[in-house]
Amino acid sequence: MSPVARSPDAVLEVNLAALRSNFETISTFVGPRVEVSAVVKGDAYGLGVEMVSMTLAEAGCRVFFVASINEAITLRSILRGPTVVVFGGGLRRDFDVYSHFELTPVVNNCEDLRFTASVKSLPYFLNVDTGFSRAGLNMEQLRQECLTRTFQRYPPEVIFSHLACAGYSSDVTNSLQRDRFQSIYNLLRPARGSLAASAGAWLGKSYHFDMVRAGSALYGLNTTCVRPSPFQSVINLRAKILEVRNVPDKEAVGYGGTYRTARDSRMAIVGIGYKHGVPWACANKISVLCAGRPAAQVGSIMMDSMAIDVTDIAEVNCQPGSFVDILHRDFTVDDLAAVAHASPHEVLIHLGAGCFKEYITESA
Ligand SMILES: *Cc1c(COP(=O)(O)O)cnc(C)c1O
Numbered sequence: 001m002s003p004v005a006r007s008p009d010a011v012l013e014v015n016l017a018a019l020r021s022n023f024e025t026i027s028t029f030v031g032p033r034v035e036v037s038a039v040v041k042g043d044a045y046g047l048g049v050e051m052v053s054m055t056l057a058e059a060g061c062r063v064f065f066v067a068s069i070n071e072a073i074t075l076r077s078i079l080r081g082p083t084v085v086v087f088g089g090g091l092r093r094d095f096d097v098y099s100h101f102e103l104t105p106v107v108n109n110c111e112d113l114r115f116t117a118s119v120k121s122l123p124y125f126l127n128v129d130t131g132f133s134r135a136g137l138n139m140e141q142l143r144q145e146c147l148t149r150t151f152q153r154y155p156p157e158v159i160f161s162h163l164a165c166a167g168y169s170s171d172v173t174n175s176l177q178r179d180r181f182q183s184i185y186n187l188l189r190p191a192r193g194s195l196a197a198s199a200g201a202w203l204g205k206s207y208h209f210d211m212v213r214a215g216s217a218l219y220g221l222n223t224t225c226v227r228p229s230p231f232q233s234v235i236n237l238r239a240k241i242l243e244v245r246n247v248p249d250k251e252a253v254g255y256g257g258t259y260r261t262a263r264d265s266r267m268a269i270v271g272i273g274y275k276h277g278v279p280w281a282c283a284n285k286i287s288v289l290c291a292g293r294p295a296a297q298v299g300s301i302m303m304d305s306m307a308i309d310v311t312d313i314a315e316v317n318c319q320p321g322s323f324v325d326i327l328h329r330d331f332t333v334d335d336l337a338a339v340a341h342a343s344p345h346e347v348l349i350h351l352g353a354g355c356f357k358e359y360i361t362e363s364a
Helices: 016-030 041-045 049-058 069-078 091-101 110-119 139-147 172-187 333-339 344-354
Strands: 010-015 035-039 063-066 083-086 104-107 125-127 158-160 192-194 211-214 235-247 265-270 287-290 293-298 306-309 323-327 356-360
Touching: 010 016, 010 344, 016 035, 016 049, 016 211, 016 356, 035 049, 041 049, 041 344, 049 063, 049 069, 063 069, 069 083, 069 091, 091 104, 091 110, 104 110, 110 139, 139 172, 158 211, 192 211, 235 344, 323 333, 333 344
Parallel strands: 010 356, 035 063, 035 211, 063 083, 083 104, 104 125, 125 158, 158 192
Antiparallel strands: 010 235, 235 265, 235 323, 265 306, 287 293, 287 323, 293 306
């Protein structure tokens, strides 16, 4: 018999029932007159666009956003019916691809708008910049295009804009952007409008317009200002114990000796590191569950491994080959990101890209 690869050391468990439940939570929250679209850019924030988009389509989602034309081609091979919208635009360059795969372009600038208006063959979403300064037509450009009647000749299907400060409910930027968007919305009727992403939806009804674009909330991150989180956690993370070793008192553990033992200790070396997406900056600041008991991570986070102090854990409960729980119901991606002073989006996408993914469909 030839040897086979061993099971993966770092396993990211993706709960598709929780994903679906978050889609339903958002849908119920915004009500039946507001469409909930799904943002699945970045391989669905690392969680795997195939399983994620199929689950959401089954739950009733009809509009999906991706970042680039290549992501769109991949998504079209998974989903035939739903609308696939490409944030990155680039219609002039990729017109043939858009037509062939029936993808929906985002118009981000005046040049693409004129091109779109001249070919008139594809429905399009219009990005308007109300104060994010990344992409989209600004107020002045919009007025200009209205004067030349571009939109009358070839109206957008949806106009959308992105909020800069949606996670901070008291920030005046929010209402400023909303009021700007409202005036553009009035101007470009009957195009449908979309202003809020996940956090924006929780700022209130006046931010909903006709469609919300949910990304992080679907994946269980809570970027709203509401506590406790309205969303179910979607992922768990576990890693395998590779080795258990005795370390005498006053020894350095890992690079830089950022941790030194203060007693004769037992260390479990687990097979997960920054290669898998665990932030380097969380070294010496988190604990994991070893057979349900908390045990501190100590020393630096290394490329493929990190050390756990298991001196106080019964030996039978931490043997090479058994797993420790790193993320679970009581310690989520949001918590890990907070410890590392990182964005939860960033932590999630790195874990998703770095770990073996296992999909489960049980409800929590
Ligand atoms: C990424 C993105 C979203 C989704 O944002 P979340 O905060 O993850 O919900 C929505 N709209 C645009 C334009 C985006 O770039």
